[in-house]
Amino acid sequence: MKALVLLSGGIDSTTCLGMAVSLYGREEVCALSLSYGQKHTKELEAAEKTAEYYQVEWLSMDVSNIFTYSTCSLLKHSQEEIPHESYAEQLKKQEGTPVSTYVPFRNGLFLSAAASIALSKGCSLIYYGAHSDDAAGNAYPDCSSEFHQAMNQAIYTGSGKQVMLEAPFVSWTKAEVVKKGLELGVPYALTWSCYEGGEKPCGSCATCIDRAAAFKKNNAEDPAL
Amino acid sequence: MKALVLLSGGIDSTTCLGMAVSLYGREEVCALSLSYGQKHTKELEAAEKTAEYYQVEWLSMDVSNIFTYSTCSLLKHSQEEIPHESYAEQLKKQEGTPVSTYVPFRNGLFLSAAASIALSKGCSLIYYGAHSDDAAGNAYPDCSSEFHQAMNQAIYTGSGKQVMLEAPFVSWTKAEVVKKGLELGVPYALTWSCYEGGEKPCGSCATCIDRAAAFKKNNAEDPAL
Numbered sequence: 476m477k478a479l480v481l482l483s484g485g486i487d488s489t490t491c492l493g494m495a496v497s498l499y500g501r502e503e504v505c506a507l508s509l510s511y512g513q514k515h516t517k518e519l520e521a522a523e524k525t526a527e528y529y530q531v532e533w534l535s536m537d538v539s540n541i542f543t544y545s546t547c548s549l550l551k552h553s554q555e556e557i558p559h560e561s562y563a564e565q566l567k568k569q570e571g572t573p574v575s576t577y578v579p580f581r582n583g584l585f586l587s588a589a590a591s592i593a594l595s596k597g598c599s600l601i602y603y604g605a606h607s608d609d610a611a612g613n614a615y616p617d618c619s620s621e622f623h624q625a626m627n628q629a630i631y632t633g634s635g636k637q638v639m640l641e642a643p644f645v646s647w648t649k650a651e652v653v654k655k656g657l658e659l660g661v662p663y664a665l666t667w668s669c670y671e672g673g674e675k676p677c678g679s680c681a682t683c684i685d686r687a688a689a690f691k692k693n694n695a696e697d698p699a700l
Numbered sequence: 701m702k703a704l705v706l707l708s709g710g711i712d713s714t715t716c717l718g719m720a721v722s723l724y725g726r727e728e729v730c731a732l733s734l735s736y737g738q739k740h741t742k743e744l745e746a747a748e749k750t751a752e753y754y755q756v757e758w759l760s761m762d763v764s765n766i767f768t769y770s771t772c773s774l775l776k777h778s779q780e781e782i783p784h785e786s787y788a789e790q791l792k793k794q795e796g797t798p799v800s801t802y803v804p805f806r807n808g809l810f811l812s813a814a815a816s817i818a819l820s821k822g823c824s825l826i827y828y829g830a831h832s833d834d835a836a837g838n839a840y841p842d843c844s845s846e847f848h849q850a851m852n853q854a855i856y857t858g859s860g861k862q863v864m865l866e867a868p869f870v871s872w873t874k875a876e877v878v879k880k881g882l883e884l885g886v887p888y889a890l891t892w893s894c895y896e897g898g899e900k901p902c903g904s905c906a907t908c909i910d911r912a913a914a915f916k917k918n919n920a921e922d923p924a925l
Binding site: 536538541542543544545546572573577579580581582584590592594596613616617619621625626628629630632633635636638 | 811
């Protein structure tokens with residue numbers, strides 16, 4: 476096995492999976508989805524479906540105990556409401572601190588878990604779908620290029636130089652991710668982004684807003700709507 | 701709360717706890733012990749006892765599912781035998797690769813989990829007891845100074861500059877750690893290091909060998925024997 480892909484079930488990580496499969500072939504790729512105690516299971520169901528679509532091995536694990544003490548609004552046990560406005564609007568109010576949907580150091584935890592599993596499965600590469608729109612204004616500091624570089628160094632060194640990270644979209648916008656995905660024929664109809672777990676995407680949470688804008692910039696319809 | 705200390709129940713992390721308590725006072729310190737699927741519970745019981753001794757809040761969580769696919773000899777599900785020889789003897793046979801008791805990227809995973817929890821508990825510092833003897837010859841690459849620096853940068857950046865790592869022993873030998881601990885009056889009688897889970901320490905696994913040597917260099921008796 477060559478590459479392990481962190482797969483949330485959203486459009487960024489699914490594009491990442493499509494890219495890894497196109498580079499290495501499905502037998503050299505596995506996908507890892509981690510449950511962190513989110514309010515709904517829609518995105519994990521989406522992850523399973525896209526892994527099935529690509530016929531790659533799918534690993535799923537629960538790490539929600541780590542977030543027991545967090546009040547992040549994405550978590551099932553949290554009393555915080557998910558904001559229904561864009562990241563830009565949220566960031567105006569909070570002077571450079573992460574947004575309320577920032578799950579504390581989630582990407583660091585997920586990448587470390589991925590590194591442990593990559594070592595066990597003999598994968599030398601970990602792919603994940605961080606992009607520059609999520610890092611903008613410090614909304615999600617664990618999506619930034621600086622974080623990626625440091626985490627890559629930590630994983631490379633701490634694994635005895637056996638595993639490296641690949642974040643192919645870290646300097647791309649979400650619209651550029653979708654452009655790449657449309658070229659690759661990524662099955663966006665199977666994905667789920669909305670922070671709420673309704674029957675249909677709410678259309679007004681920050682990730683719904685960003686997803687719609689990314690498709691619009693590509694003059695494309697979102698096949699999941 | 702100021703500092704979160706990763707506490708395994710061995711002498712290095714317990715010395716770290718003693719140091720953090722002496723610096724900040726017991727009310728500003730909490731200890732985190734993670735179960736990773738090890739063959740015995742002796743070290744976790746020791747961790748609980750030392751947290752009680754220092755009267756600090758003790759958090760304990762199970763992350764063993766992450767190591768499901770690992771064959772590391774420390775793990776309960778592994779068929780591998782724990783080696784009964786020093787790290788130096790083991791390293792002679794394996795050309796710079798980690799020892800069989802290296803749990804894949806365990807320190808990276810533990811520090812990432814600690815960062816998530818530190819953010820939730822309002823701690824700005826994470827202490828852990830990595831030292832240079834464990835990093836020597838690449839036995840445990842996730843104990844090295846290079847790993848520490850990169851991981852610190854990843855956690856600082858990825859947490860939105862809210863959390864930093866402290867590895868006070870990263871350039872010290874284990875004997876120097878014990879020297880410091882003896883000065884601080886660390887309750888070594890309560891600690892457990894042996895990789896085997898017998899009634900008494902086996903005396904012949906690599907960590908028993910290192911522990912005995914560290915006390916001997918300080919002309920001190922090990923109060924746990």
